[in-house]
Amino acid sequence: MNKDYSKKTIAIILSLGLVVRIALFFYLLDKPRAFIDDDSSTYLQSAENLRLGRGFSWEESPPYRLDAFRTPGYPVFLLFHRVVFGTYNAALITQSFLAVAIALIIFLLAREYGKIRIGYAAAAVFLAMPFSLNVSLKFLTQTFFTFVLMLAVFYWIRFLKTNAFKYFITAAILLPLAAYIRPIAQYLYIPFILSFIYAKWTAGSKIDFKDILKKSGLILAIFFLVLSPWLYRNYKTFGYVALSSITALQLYVYDAPAVYAFNHHVSYVEAHDILAKRAQDHFGMRQDQFAPLLSSGPYLQKKALEVMFESPVGLVAVRSGLLFKFFVRDGIRYWYNDFAPNAKTNMGSPLFYLLILERVFLFALFIGMLFAIPRSFYQEKQQKIMIFCFALVIFYFAALTGIMASAGLRYPVEALFILTGMIGIGEIKKLYVQYRRSSQS
8 A cells, every 4th residue: 555645644634633633622622521531620729739849749738748659750750841832721732742643653554553544543543433523522541541551552562572671671661650640550561471472472483481481580670760750659648559549449449339239139330328327437537538558458449359259259240240331331421521511312302312322333343353363373473463462452441441331441451452353353354255156156
């Protein structure tokens, strides 16, 4: 394929994606709800407190207690824009560019795979997805985090294909930077190390265990070395070597109630309220008071695991269902939540049909992804390695956040999900064409 044509086509797709986002930004300037989510205030307040020398705290008034709930990556990102441009809104413009950069990485990964046309389509679909448009205009971590994650995946794929150390070290540094932005990345080295082992295994020759141990050890060393200042800060401040208090809290507040509700035949809301009251009674304070404390972690984690493993059947049943929802959760509702919260979702309403349309499309991508993974075993070595790496990263996030089905929690792997799903759909189509031809001959 002509290289100039390739560049021209992707440039048009990316330019349209950027123009739409910038236009939406200016159009929605007088509608703050378009930019502010429930979590946005904590990020903005943390950035503002840093600017004013109050330390890393999300409290709006004294004593500005130090926070162990958020990690500093995104507040520092916001602070940079406030200091350089004089307004936090400048960060939203940058996020629009980062969303476009994510789409470019999708295309580059598709080109590495050898599917340029799928790269065009996947990049365009990502930019046009309702939640992608919505979240790039909000003060939330998703866009910045996803950009860093996708950059790490791209350089890691380059390393797996070329064995060039410069790509290895770049990806290894990006992983802990992603953890600084969102604590969910605190175990992100696992799928990367596993994909490296798989790449060595598919090499065909004897597995070099020495190289595997050396590279894996180096990834871990870099990961914790980069995170060590924050881990030390939390130890000196709170007495715990931990990245964030959010992990245990979400396990208890969001994951455990779903399993409790299933096991005890109550609604999710009832289960949530029951467990929330238990925690509040134990700590003698409201959730927003103990949430930022690392000292709350051991109790919350212990009690959450007790609930979740009370019945293995219940755990498997709940997680299986919500794991599926992780992939098919629509994003159009976020626009309605912002501007038409009372919109009806009953059959016959416009929202109902939009939800169905998006979910059907996501389901098709889900089927494509599930097909692409086993199909990759019959592909060339490099394609096999790429799909396996994509799948590991996708299911890392799906496993950790599948209990909470939302487009926001899927977004970090939305790009990889779209690309892998479209590759799988392409393979299904190819097999169908081959079957038709064989049946006609």
